[in-house]
Amino acid sequence: MKIRLAGAEVFVGQGGVDWEAGRRTLVLQHGAGMDRTVWVLLARYFARHGFNLVCADLPAHGGSRGDALTTVEAQAAFLWQLLDELQESHALPSTPAVLGGHSMGALIAVEAAGQQPERVEQLLLFGSGYPMPVAQPLLEAAAANEQTAVDMIAIYSHCLKSQLGHNAVAGISVQNSAMALLERCAPGVLHADLAACNAYAGLDAAAKAFGEGKATLIVGAEDRMTPLKMSRNLAGQLGAELVVLKDCGHMVMSEQPEDTLQAVRRVLL
Numbered sequence: 001m002k003i004r005l006a007g008a009e010v011f012v013g014q015g016g017v018d019w020e021a022g023r024r025t026l027v028l029q030h031g032a033g034m035d036r037t038v039w040v041l042l043a044r045y046f047a048r049h050g051f052n053l054v055c056a057d058l059p060a061h062g063g064s065r066g067d068a069l070t071t072v073e074a075q076a077a078f079l080w081q082l083l084d085e086l087q088e089s090h091a092l093p094s095t096p097a098v099l100g101g102h103s104m105g106a107l108i109a110v111e112a113a114g115q116q117p118e119r120v121e122q123l124l125l126f127g128s129g130y131p132m133p134v135a136q137p138l139l140e141a142a143a144a145n146e147q148t149a150v151d152m153i154a155i156y157s158h159c160l161k162s163q164l165g166h167n168a169v170a171g172i173s174v175q176n177s178a179m180a181l182l183e184r185c186a187p188g189v190l191h192a193d194l195a196a197c198n199a200y201a202g203l204d205a206a207a208k209a210f211g212e213g214k215a216t217l218i219v220g221a222e223d224r225m226t227p228l229k230m231s232r233n234l235a236g237q238l239g240a241e242l243v244v245l246k247d248c249g250h251m252v253m254s255e256q257p258e259d260t261l262q263a264v265r266r267v268l269l
Helices: 036-047 072-089 104-115 136-143 147-157 174-183 189-199 203-210 228-238 257-268
Strands: 002-005 008-013 024-029 051-056 097-102 120-126 215-220 241-245
Touching: 002 072, 008 036, 008 072, 024 036, 024 072, 024 104, 036 051, 036 257, 051 072, 072 104, 072 189, 097 104, 104 120, 104 189, 104 203, 120 257, 136 147, 136 189, 147 174, 147 189, 203 228, 215 228, 215 257, 228 241, 241 257
Parallel strands: 024 051, 024 097, 097 120, 120 215, 215 241
Antiparallel strands: 002 008, 008 051
């Protein structure tokens, strides 16, 4: 569905199922340079297993218009503005939500939970860690809108098997699919996202406000974008369960879709 928010069009995915009263709400936020399509499997599954799904494109991403938001704090505030609008005018029930996010989206989810902890049931964080520094060559390439930025992300985000084409679906390259998605970014958007991740320093305060024991991290054993050291640090700050998937890099939803789905099922169902 498309809505208007602060004068700009925002695309909100629902997993193909209309929202209903009496259901829990699951919000899934995409990462840097990506859009709602990274959540296709999880969104469609949980929309058919008792959840109202909210998978929105951030401003300037996917089907949403407007300008890219340049800080994680602003992105989290946008998420609450969106949920307020959906609850007030589009029949989304006003109940505490499960907030999920991948990579930058995980930082957004934690920051949002810190901003309004009473509205968050629990956190689901994918391919995430803290801090989330971005190498200077990648920032410079993204600022110049160079193809090398996409290439670097594709290489460092996927484990060796994924780069060699290993996939349960014949003919599918998850690395090439990720590159195609990143290449659709408007100029400046990928850099804004990466710079926001690199600059974010608010997790300590957000974790303290939200509390411990209400989060799960699902990460890849071979993630080179947010290595396990950073994932363990984030899990420790949140008192979170840490689920590590074998033969998997940063893109857990596409590299190990079934294992990721089952990990989320164990938490939510």
